Amino acid sequence: MSDNCGCDHPSSNPANGSVGGFNKKCGLVIVLAFLLVLAFIIFVPGPWNGTEHLRNSNLGSKLSGAGWVLYSREGCPWCTKQKAEFNSAELSSLKVIECAGNSACDSITGGYPAWKNIKTGIVSNGYLTRDKLNHMN
Numbered sequence: 127m128s129d130n131c132g133c134d135h136p137s138s139n140p141a142n143g144s145v146g147g148f149n150k151k152c153g154l155v156i157v158l159a160f161l162l163v164l165a166f167i168i169f170v171p172g173p174w175n176g177t178e179h180l181r182n183s184n185l186g187s188k189l190s191g192a193g194w195v196l197y198s199r200e201g202c203p204w205c206t207k208q209k210a211e212f213n214s215a216e217l218s219s220l221k222v223i224e225c226a227g228n229s230a231c232d233s234i235t236g237g238y239p240a241w242k243n244i245k246t247g248i249v250s251n252g253y254l255t256r257d258k259l260n261h262m263n
Contacts (some may be wrong), residue, residue: 138206142210185260186212186220193245194262195221199238208239212257 189196198211209217217243225231225238234240241262243249250262 180197193243197240199225205239
């Protein structure tokens with residue numbers, strides 16, 4: 127007998143790996159399918175794991191509205207990586223200051239990229255993940 131997963135289900139025969147009509151190969155297929163579904167649930171943003179906001183929000187607008195400005199430098203690999211956290215629409219709504227020869231960056235110490243809140247004066251230096259950026263107020 128064969129089911130829809132292509133596994134044979136002969137009667138119990140420990141010699142061929144079948145116990146109680148259940149083939150070890152079919153069990154492996156079921157376990158792998160379960161792990162695939164579990165990985166999807168854990169790692170793909172969505173309402174099932176509380177991370178849907180990471181995909182569906184305009185993070186650039188949120189940060190700009192809260193007073194955050196990204197200070198960046200051309201040729202800085204961490205600055206490039208920081209900007210890659212945003213899609214094009216988000217990046218266009220984010221206030222970004224390029225610091226090469228820009229006196230507006232004189233107050234930034236500690237390297238780039240840097241985030242400065244123009245409302246509070248708080249400065250955060252270094253690359254931040256999208257999740258950390260989403261929790262900045």
